[in-house]
Amino acid sequence: MPDLRPMLPELFLFAWAIVVLLFGISRKERSGDSLIYLTLVGLVITGILVPIAGYGNLFGGTFVVDKFAAFFQIVFLLAAFFAVASSHELMKKLSADRGEFFALILLSTTGMMLLASTLELITLYVSLELTTIPLFVLAAYRKDQLGSSEAGLKYLILGAVSSAILLYGISLVYGLTGTTFLQPAMSRLIEQSVPMLLASGNVNMALVMAIVMMVAGFGFKLALVPFHMWAPDVYEGAPTPITSFLSVASKGAGVVAIARVFYTALPAFHDVHWGTLVAVLAAAAMIVGNITAVLQSNIKRMLAFSSIAHAGYVMVGFVALPQGSIVPPYGPASLLFYMMAYLFANMGAFACVIAFEKNYGSYQIKDYQGLSKNSPGLAIIMTLFLLSLAGIPPLAGFMAKYYVFLAGWQQFPWLVIVGLLTSVIALFYYANIIMQMYFSRGETSLTKAHYDRPLILTLILTAVGTVAVGIYPEPILRFATEAVKVFPF
Amino acid sequence: MELAIFILTSLVAIVAALLVILQRNPIASVMYLVTTFVAQAILFIQLRAAFIAILQVIVYAGAIMVLFLFVIMLLNLRREDFGKDIKLRFKPLAIAFAMVLLIETLVVINASLVPAQPGADLSATFGSVQGVGKELFTTYLYPFELTSVLLIVAILGAVVMAKKKL
Numbered sequence: 001m002p003d004l005r006p007m008l009p010e011l012f013l014f015a016w017a018i019v020v021l022l023f024g025i026s027r028k029e030r031s032g033d034s035l036i037y038l039t040l041v042g043l044v045i046t047g048i049l050v051p052i053a054g055y056g057n058l059f060g061g062t063f064v065v066d067k068f069a070a071f072f073q074i075v076f077l078l079a080a081f082f083a084v085a086s087s088h089e090l091m092k093k094l095s096a097d098r099g100e101f102f103a104l105i106l107l108s109t110t111g112m113m114l115l116a117s118t119l120e121l122i123t124l125y126v127s128l129e130l131t132t133i134p135l136f137v138l139a140a141y142r143k144d145q146l147g148s149s150e151a152g153l154k155y156l157i158l159g160a161v162s163s164a165i166l167l168y169g170i171s172l173v174y175g176l177t178g179t180t181f182l183q184p185a186m187s188r189l190i191e192q193s194v195p196m197l198l199a200s201g202n203v204n205m206a207l208v209m210a211i212v213m214m215v216a217g218f219g220f221k222l223a224l225v226p227f228h229m230w231a232p233d234v235y236e237g238a239p240t241p242i243t244s245f246l247s248v249a250s251k252g253a254g255v256v257a258i259a260r261v262f263y264t265a266l267p268a269f270h271d272v273h274w275g276t277l278v279a280v281l282a283a284a285a286m287i288v289g290n291i292t293a294v295l296q297s298n299i300k301r302m303l304a305f306s307s308i309a310h311a312g313y314v315m316v317g318f319v320a321l322p323q324g325s326i327v328p329p330y331g332p333a334s335l336l337f338y339m340m341a342y343l344f345a346n347m348g349a350f351a352c353v354i355a356f357e358k359n360y361g362s363y364q365i366k367d368y369q370g371l372s373k374n375s376p377g378l379a380i381i382m383t384l385f386l387l388s389l390a391g392i393p394p395l396a397g398f399m400a401k402y403y404v405f406l407a408g409w410q411q412f413p414w415l416v417i418v419g420l421l422t423s424v425i426a427l428f429y430y431a432n433i434i435m436q437m438y439f440s441r442g443e444t445s446l447t448k449a450h451y452d453r454p455l456i457l458t459l460i461l462t463a464v465g466t467v468a469v470g471i472y473p474e475p476i477l478r479f480a481t482e483a484v485k486v487f488p489f
Numbered sequence: 490m491e492l493a494i495f496i497l498t499s500l501v502a503i504v505a506a507l508l509v510i511l512q513r514n515p516i517a518s519v520m521y522l523v524t525t526f527v528a529q530a531i532l533f534i535q536l537r538a539a540f541i542a543i544l545q546v547i548v549y550a551g552a553i554m555v556l557f558l559f560v561i562m563l564l565n566l567r568r569e570d571f572g573k574d575i576k577l578r579f580k581p582l583a584i585a586f587a588m589v590l591l592i593e594t595l596v597v598i599n600a601s602l603v604p605a606q607p608g609a610d611l612s613a614t615f616g617s618v619q620g621v622g623k624e625l626f627t628t629y630l631y632p633f634e635l636t637s638v639l640l641i642v643a644i645l646g647a648v649v650m651a652k653k654k655l
Contacts, residue, residue: 021645059631102650107642114635123632130639132633137646152650205597 001406006056009049009073011320016042016148017106024099025435032091032098036084036454039102043081043109050074056095063180064373067483069117072256075339076249082347085454089102089358091238093142101141105245110248113132116256119264121170121180121247124257131253132159132221135246139238151237158220158230166217172210173265182378184488186265211274214261215281217425219287220255220310225284235304236380240357243300244350247307248343255314255339263321263332263487270321279319281411285312288420294429298363299353302429306389307346309426313404314338316419322489328410332487334403340465341400345388348462351455352382359449368433369440378439381463388466390430391423395469403477495612502528515561520553526550538616 004011020039027034050073055065058344069345084105091098091298092416111130120390136159174180201254219227235243262274289309317335320328332336353363355378373377390396401423403417451459469476505524512518526549572597614620625633 045509060628062629062631093574097649097652101644104642104649106644107638111639111642119633121637122629126639128637130635130642133639133642133646137649140650143650209593209597 003056004058004329006058006117006252007063008053009046010110010117012049013042013046013106013110013113016046017110020106021099022102023104024065024097032094034226035086035098035102036091036134036476039084039106040081040454043077043084043108047074047077047081050077060442060481062123063114063117064119065117067479068259068486069113071336071479071483072116072252072339073113075252076109076116077248077454078235078253079232079245079343082351082458083249086244086347086351086354086454087239087241088218088454089354090141090241093365097141099440101138104134104138108132108138108245109249110324112253112256116260118184119260121173121182121261124165124182124260125163125170128164128221128253128257129463131250132163132320134244135159135250139234139246141242142196142239147237148239149237151234151249153269154230155234155238162217162220162227165213169210169213169215169217170434172206174410176206182261182264183380184224184264187268190269200297207269207274211266211269211277212417215258215274215277215412218254218258218261219281221257222315223285223308223453224311224315225288225308226281226486228285228288228308228311229306232301232304234297235307236300236363240300240350243304244347244354247303247344251307251311252343252444255318257336259318259332259335262318263484263489267321267487267489270319275319275321278315279415282315282319283415283418283483285309286419287312290422290425290429292349292426295302295366297427299365299368299433300363302365303349303353306426306429308390309422310338310342312422313401313419314342316408316412316415317404319415320404320410321413324411328407328476330403330407330481332407332484333480334400334407336483337477338400338404339475340480341388341396341466344462344465344469345385345395348459349382349385349389350467351458351462352378352385355449355451355455355459358380358451365433365436368436372439381459382437383434384463384466385451386430386433388470390427392427394470396466398472398475399470495532498531498535502532503597515566518559519557519561522555522557523550526554535645539616540616540621 006470009489011346016039020035020042023038024035052068053065055070056065057064060411064135064299087101090103096102108131111127111132111134115124115127115131136152136156139155140149142148162299170180173190179186179189216227220230235247262270267336276484286309289305289307293302293309296305313337317330317332317338320331320334323329356368356371357363359375371382376480384395388395391397391401393399401419405419408416408419495507502525505521505528508521509518509525512521526545530542530545530550533545535540548644
């Protein structure tokens with residue numbers, strides 16, 4: 001029996017998911033409050049267990065916890081925490097299956113945590129499925145709403161197709177190397193496997209095929225352009241807490257997986273094979289995401305397109321690898337930092353959308369008119385999140401964009417210029433909502449807005465996170481810099 | 490002899506695969522799919538991958554096809570449901586992309602053709618039932634166990650989705 005200590009958080013979270021499931025079945029209560037608190041307690045304990053369990057390597061390298069894994073585990077746990085805390089309103093609308101709802105969120109989070117901590121391709125694939133299969137169900141959870149079922153079905157079909165493409169890429173990597181373990185030696189194995197091709201033009205066609213397939217597969221999870229088609233419909237149709245979870249945690253899962261594979265096994269091929277490819281996709285995501293977001297009238301769709309654009313910004317940090325003498329400042333650490341900043345701002349913005357929908361029953365941007373008069377607190381906090389997403393100093397989003405652009409500048413100056421220009425477009429649609437809230441005269445609502453306690457907790461924590469990470473980014477940046485040292489470059 | 494078998498089986502596999510998508514009747518499609526799977530199993534045997542060939546027959550041609558047939562039977566399609574042409578808005582675009590992918594694949598296969606070294610670096614048990622079983626319960630024990638968690642999740646999700654009363 002191996003010492004399972006490094007696996008403790010995942011094992012606990014899995015067990016807790018089963019506890020929540022059984023609790024939900026045994027107690028038929030009307031509100032679902034106790035389930036929310038039970039789930040939150042489980043997530044907090046798991047978060048405490050992450051540093052206690054420490055780092056380690058189990059099962060011959062199929063389970064590896066290092067700083068990189070720990071960083072993303074915290075990101076996933078925070079995302080799950082905020083998503084669960086903001087689903088009080090949803091619970092009131094569901095008449096049954098509340099325990100299953102939270103159990104599925106916890107199981108998906110377990111999958112993400114396992115995904116972050118593996119260096120083996122088959123395990124990576126199984127954990128990725130463990131991450132997404134609960135999300136298909138969660139997206140379709142409002143069975144009484146057509147949009148929700150549509151979201152679930154679309155997500156299921158495109159998720160299955162993207163998994164198949166990803167598997168094909170993985171099988172090609174296995175064919176080229178003869179091993180499924182991600183290791184620095186993989187590059188050498190690939191070079192040996194088709195030696196004569198390297199002599200002619202330095203481009204290994206089978207490797208190109210493998211990389212293209214894997215980028216496409218992970219691109220679906222990240223909602224990068226042109227693999228983003230599912231995102232707006234799924235984000236719009238899914239229950240809003242799930243949308244927020246999808247937009248941060250599911251994207252984070254894609255980032256973790258692509259970083260593990262490409263940073264560990266393929267950094268040697270960055271120059272010729274995948275650097276420019278991913279950079280072009282990132283540019284496309286920033287352009288398409290930001291321009292289409294301007295045209296949206298539904299706030300959930302707008303945030304969906306904005307999250308596509310943010311996937312582009314994240315990928316700017318992703319391609320900034322140290323190459324030979326070029327060592328970009330921050331480099332891949334900026335990618336990790338961006339995820340953390342994006343987590344707080346985006347989860348917070350979605351919590352505001354939930355709070356608004358609860359009180360005013362609408363997802364339309366035009367209905368935000370005059371919100372500053374009816375609920376000044378909500379308007380202020382929403383403004384904060386939108387400004388952070390737009391990248392206004394001194395908030396977290398600004399620091400994140402600053403690090404990402406600084407990292408990308410040396411190798412891909414054109415990409416950074418695209419990023420800066422599209423940020424201006426982004427400011428336009430974020431500012432539009434702020435204008436609606438403050439400077440448009442809306443109907444004065446007579447009823448006082450009401451917020452439930454877990455939602456207030458989410459709003460406060462995400463707002464504090466957004467401000468704190470922006471003003472004092474050093475600790476997170478330092479941890480991110482330490483975390484990317486696990487990679488061989 | 491081996492080459493003749495290979496050509497014959499591949500032809501059967503390709504023709505049957507085409508018939509799968511060209512048939513209007515879903516039952517006929519499923520039957521051609523079984524043919525494709527069996528032909529693929531023979532190809533696997535030719536590659537000395539007996540275990541995968543057996544899995545191909547048992548899992549795909551057997552279990553999964555039975556599931557397909559059951560679903561089609563439960564859907565209870567009538568003849569007039571088969572007749573409708575599916576309108577594809579982006580048909581020319583789809584064909585163009587498919588052709589690009591096909592040519593790309595051919596280029597890659599052509600470029601990757603390396604003189605084969607039979608049995609290089611492979612142990613005698615590679616791909617056999619014994620070899621796969623040993624790998625599964627030693628090197629890949631953890632992902633193997635992880636699939637059981639995946640099954641729980643899938644069952645849970647299916648029950649939640651299929652339950653009538655909400």
